[in-house]
Amino acid sequence: MNEFTxxxxxxxxxxxxxxRRSLLAAMGGAxxxxxxxxxxxGTGGGGGDDAASANGAGEVTGSxxxxxxxxESIKILQTPHPYQQAFQPLLKEFTELTGIExxxxxxxxxxxxxxxxxxxxxxxxxxxxxxTGAYFIWQYGPPGWMEDLKPWIENSSATSDEYDxxxxxxxxxxxxxxxxxxxxxxxxxxxxxxxxxxETNVVAYNKKEFDARGIALPxxxxxxxxxxxxxxxxxxxxxxxxxxxxxSWATIHPGFMTQFSREGAKDYTAEGTTYTAAMNxxxxxxxxxxWVDLAKNAGxxxxxxxxxxxxxxxxxxGNAMMVYDADSATYPKQKAGAxxxxxxxxxxxxxxxxxxSYATNLWTWSLAMNAASKKKQAAWLFIQWATGKDAMNKATxxxxxxxxxxxxxxxxxxxxxxxxxxxxxTFEKVIDSTKxxxxxxxxxxxxxxxxxxxxxxxxxxxxAKSRLDELAEANTDKINA
Numbered sequence: 001m002n003e004f005t006x007x008x009x010x011x012x013x014x015x016x017x018x019x020r021r022s023l024l025a026a027m028g029g030a031x032x033x034x035x036x037x038x039x040x041x042g043t044g045g046g047g048g049d050d051a052a053s054a055n056g057a058g059e060v061t062g063s064x065x066x067x068x069x070x071x072e073s074i075k076i077l078q079t080p081h082p083y084q085q086a087f088q089p090l091l092k093e094f095t096e097l098t099g100i101e102x103x104x105x106x107x108x109x110x111x112x113x114x115x116x117x118x119x120x121x122x123x124x125x126x127x128x129x130x131x132t133g134a135y136f137i138w139q140y141g142p143p144g145w146m147e148d149l150k151p152w153i154e155n156s157s158a159t160s161d162e163y164d165x166x167x168x169x170x171x172x173x174x175x176x177x178x179x180x181x182x183x184x185x186x187x188x189x190x191x192x193x194x195x196x197x198x199e200t201n202v203v204a205y206n207k208k209e210f211d212a213r214g215i216a217l218p219x220x221x222x223x224x225x226x227x228x229x230x231x232x233x234x235x236x237x238x239x240x241x242x243x244x245x246x247x248s249w250a251t252i253h254p255g256f257m258t259q260f261s262r263e264g265a266k267d268y269t270a271e272g273t274t275y276t277a278a279m280n281x282x283x284x285x286x287x288x289x290x291w292v293d294l295a296k297n298a299g300x301x302x303x304x305x306x307x308x309x310x311x312x313x314x315x316x317x318g319n320a321m322m323v324y325d326a327d328s329a330t331y332p333k334q335k336a337g338a339x340x341x342x343x344x345x346x347x348x349x350x351x352x353x354x355x356x357s358y359a360t361n362l363w364t365w366s367l368a369m370n371a372a373s374k375k376k377q378a379a380w381l382f383i384q385w386a387t388g389k390d391a392m393n394k395a396t397x398x399x400x401x402x403x404x405x406x407x408x409x410x411x412x413x414x415x416x417x418x419x420x421x422x423x424x425x426t427f428e429k430v431i432d433s434t435k436x437x438x439x440x441x442x443x444x445x446x447x448x449x450x451x452x453x454x455x456x457x458x459x460x461x462x463x464a465k466s467r468l469d470e471l472a473e474a475n476t477d478k479i480n481a
Contacts, residue, residue, distance in 0.1 A: 055147060055148055055151055055371075056376055056377075057151035057152040057154075057155045057158055057376075057380075058151060060157045060377055061157050063157065064158065064159065064161070066098050066160070066381065067098060067099055068377070068381075069099070069100055069377060069378045069381065070098065070099030072100045072101075073100060073101040073102070073103065073375075073378075074100060074101075074102055074128040074378045074379055075102075075103045075104075075105060075126065075127045075128055076104050076127060076129040076382065077105050077115075077116060077119070077127040077129070077130040078105070078106055078130070078131045079106065079107055079108065079131060080108065080109070081109070081131075081365065082197075082328075082332065082398075082401070083196060083197040083365050083395075084104075084106070084131070085398070086395040086398045086400035087391070087395055087400075088104065090391055090394055090395065091104065093394075094382060094391070098378075098381055098385070100378050100381065105127065112131075113136070116130055116132070117139075117140075120140055120143075120145035120146075120370065121143070123145070123371075123372040124372060125372035125373045127370055128369065128373040128374075128375050128376070128382075129367055129368070129369055129370070129379050129382055129383055130367075130368055130370060131196075131365055131366070131367065131368075132193060132367075132368050133363060133365060134193065134195075134363070135249075135253075135436075135438070135444050137193060137368075138178065138180075138440050138441060139442065139444070139445065140192075140368075141178065141190075141192050142180045142442055144371055145370070145371055145372070146368050146370075147192075147368070147369035147370070147371045147373070147376065148191065148192065149190070149191045149192065149193070149194060149380070150177075150190050150191040152380045152384075153165050153191060158377065159384060160384065160388075162388075162389070163384055163388060164389065164407075167389070167405045167406055168194070168195055168404050168406075169195075169404060169406060169431060171362065171431070171432075171434045172195035172198055172362070172364055172404050173187075173195070174187035174435065175187075175362065175364065175435050175436040176191065176192055176193045176195055176364070177190065177192070178190075178192070178440050180442075182270070182273040182274075182275070183270045183271075183272055183273045183274075183275075184440070185440070186436060186440055192368060193366035193368040194366055194367050194368075194387040195364040195366050195387070195404040196364070196366050196367050196386060196404060197400060197401070197403065197404060198328075198362055198363065198365070198402055199327055199328040199362065199363050200327050200362055200426075200427065200431070200434045201253075201254040201255055201257075201324070201325060201326055201360055201361055201363075202258075202324075202327050202347055202348065202349050202350050202430060203241075203322055203324050203347065203349070203350040204315060204323045204325075204327070204330035204333075204345055204346070204347050205321060205322040205323075205345070205346060205347075205348065206318065206322070206341060206345060207344055207345060207346035207422075208341070209321060210321075217348050218351055219351060219352060220351050220352070221259060221262075221263065221287075221290065221351040221353075222290075223351065224241075224351040225290060225293070225294050225297075225298070227240065228241040228294060228297075228298035228321070228322060229294075229297050229298045231321045232297065234301070238318075238319055238320075238321065239300060239301075239319065239320060240298030240299070240321055241298055241299060241321065241323065241324055242300055242306065242310070242314050242320040242322070242323045242324075243255040243256070243295070243299065243306070243323070243324045243325060244256075244306050244307055244308060244311060245295060245299070245303035245304045245306045245455070245456070245459070246304065246305055246452070247304070247449065247452055247453055247456060248449060248452055249445050249448035249449045249451075249452060250308075251307075251455065252448050252451050252452055252455075253361055253363065253438070253448070254308070254324070254325045254361065255324030255350075256291060256455075257361040257438065258324075258360050258361045258437070259287070259351070260287055260288075260291075260437075261353075261359040261360075261361065261437040262351070262352060262357045262358065262359050263286075263287045263353050263354065264283050264353060264354065264355070265279075265283040265284040265287055266281070266284075267437075267438055267439050268439040268475075270439065274480055275441065275479050276472075276476055277479075279451060279468055279471060279475070280469045280471065280472040285465050285468055288458065288464055288468060289464045291455075292458045292459050292464070300314060300320070303459065304459065308325050308326065308329050311325050311329075312325070312330050315330060315333055315339075315341065316333040316338070316340060316341050317340055318340055318341050324350060326363060327347060327426065327427065328401045330347070331420070331423070333345060334419065343419065345420075346421035346422045347420070347421070347422040347423045348425075348426055349426050349429045357433070358429060358430045358433045359437060360433055360434040360435075360437075361434075361436065361437040362435060362436060364404065367383045367387060368383075387404070389405060389407060392404075392408045393411065393412045396408060396412045396413040396416060397412070400413075401413065401416075402427070409427070442479075443481075447478055447479060450474065450475065451471060451475075454467050454468060454470075454471040
């Protein structure tokens with residue numbers, strides 16, 4: 001076994017080998033290295049401990065070895081979630097494979113991003129790896145709080161030949177890349193996270209009820225609205241469709257943004273580096289009116305407080321006949337004993353757009369490396385293992401849905417879907433059109449929460465066109481500031 005020593009940026013390099021930086025210094029090129037690491041995208045940022053913040057993937061040399069850091073330890077920050085719960089029992093297998101001990105710290109989702117934001121801003125490197133969503137890249141990336149993982153993936157000394165990054169669905173890979181430049185689309189720049197688990201936003205419905213009444217699945221949005229309205233019977237505490245309505249950015253991203261995109265509407269247009277908000281376009285206004293009317297006529301009576309747990313709870317209890325939200329959020333309700341309607345549910349893609357579009361917005365819980373970590377090589381070994389084929393295949397035996405790798409979905413996960421009517425067919429229908437449908441921008445959370453507030457105002461009686469004009473003007477100013 002090779003002996004290792006810690007380099008100036010916290011990486012471990014073989015004692016008997018000359019580190020890449022040292023080799024460059026010996027060749028008279030040392031002065032170029034800090035400039036390379038100290039400017040532009042991919043540096044991992046600056047401030048705090050600059051040595052730890054520098055992207056040091058190039059310092060890992062020699063043959064790839066899972067045991068390279070035997071005896072090391074890392075800390076990871078997570079929030080309780082089926083993905084985290086599926087992997088918790090497997091952590092000992094990572095330790096057996098690498099000799100690296102893992103301390104997993106959990107923070108409730110309500111407080112998670114506040115803690116994470118504070119920790120990353122402080123650049124303490126307290127946690128080496130953390131869970132995050134793709135939209136958070138737009139907030140955490142520009143200040144240099146996240147490690148660009150692209151150099152790690154491309155370094156064969158740091159990454160196993162069996163890792164097969166291309167096996168991860170393309171829409172997920174491109175949705176977690178950006179160069180942080182205004183006007184640039186996703187899929188450019190660094191690879192800031194590795195998708196771990198994800199969800200498409202489709203419709204789950206009560207198949208038992210639909211079959212008993214001979215109900216056909218609606219193919220257009222207008223037909224969907226009519227069906228949801230017809231299914232609503234307030235006297236029986238039953239309503240047509242549940243979807244989110246709380247005053248949060250999370251109200252916009254699942255069913256709303258999916259159908260908004262299918263109907264041909266856009267959030268912003270870009271000319272060069274200047275954005276113009278387009279959520280007040282004719283298509284957007286028409287869709288928004290229909291969406292809010294759907295909430296009034298066929299949604300939950302307390303729609304403005306609804307997040308996904310309430311939506312899926314009503315589906316499982318039999319109060320909601322449909323839910324337009326994440327497939328992996330409705331998936332657990334079909335598990336035996338998990339809800340009153342377990343065994344009665346099914347899935348379909350939801351209504352197509354006028355041109356047949358099945359554009360679908362996604363959410364992905366991903367794994368990211370803290371740019372301030374002093375144990376980056378160990379952190380990358382963990383991310384590589386957790387997002388690799390072997391561990392992900394094992395995780396699908398419990399509550400892990402949906403896996404981000406095509407080989408895992410088509411292999412072990414597909415075998416779990418026998419009692420989930422329509423789940424696989426729905427997934428296969430939308431996966432090629434599944435990606436982040438939002439325009440990437442650094443004011444995402446603020447401006448998208450403002451969008452949710454506008455929906456609530458329209459629900460309360462505000463004129464849709466006037467309210468969306470007001471929203472668009474404000475958001476244009478904010479994201480161009």
